[in-house]
Amino acid sequence: xxxxxxxxxxxxxxxxxxxxxxxxxxxxxxxxxxxxxxxxxxxxxxxxxxxxxxxxxxxxxxxxxxxxxxxxxxxxxxxxxxxxxxxxxxxxxxxxxxxxxxxxxxxxxxxxxxxxxxxxxxxxxxxxxxxxxxxxxxxxxxxxxxxxxxxxxxxxx
Numbered sequence: 784x785x786x787x788x789x790x791x792x793x794x795x796x797x798x799x800x801x802x803x804x805x806x807x808x809x810x811x812x813x814x815x816x817x818x819x820x821x822x823x824x825x826x827x828x829x830x831x832x833x834x835x836x837x838x839x840x841x842x843x844x845x846x847x848x849x850x851x852x853x854x855x856x857x858x859x860x861x862x863x864x865x866x867x868x869x870x871x872x873x874x875x876x877x878x879x880x881x882x883x884x885x886x887x888x889x890x891x892x893x894x895x896x897x898x899x900x901x902x903x904x905x906x907x908x909x910x911x912x913x914x915x916x917x918x919x920x921x922x923x924x925x926x927x928x929x930x931x932x933x934x935x936x937x938x939x940x
Contacts, residue, residue: 805880819843831847844857854873878928899911
């Protein structure tokens with residue numbers, strides 16, 4: 784019985800580790816409301832590695848390789864007290880997690896020239912474009928997600 788309980792615990796805990804590196808609505812909110820240095824620390828705790836850090840232009844790029852040969856690349860750009868986020872990924876779960884986590888806060892959605900647009904209460908706008916991967920793989924697609932915070936959301940020091 785003790786063995787069975789430990790196996791059940793391990794199997795239920797494992798999916799949480801698989802999504803540790805994925806970004807959700809709450810993570811995006813945290814990133815937009817804090818300065819770029821806190822965002823660096825936050826993303827490093829989620830397993831991301833800093834690719835490029837340019838303090839003059841305040842552009843930071845992070846990457847993480849996920850199981851199955853997929854990846855997440857996150858670019859942060861600070862413009863005054865506002866932070867802009869771009870996520871490039873070929874992980875379907877990342878795309879689904881963002882869409883599902885914003886669904887309850889969604890004010891409006893639409894399609895403009897093959898770009899999905901979402902207005903999210905308390906967050907801003909999210910623009911998602913979905914393209915076929917190169918080389919073509921019917922199971923993988925490339926997702927480009929741009930998050931523009933509302934003009935009233937500024938990063939705190």
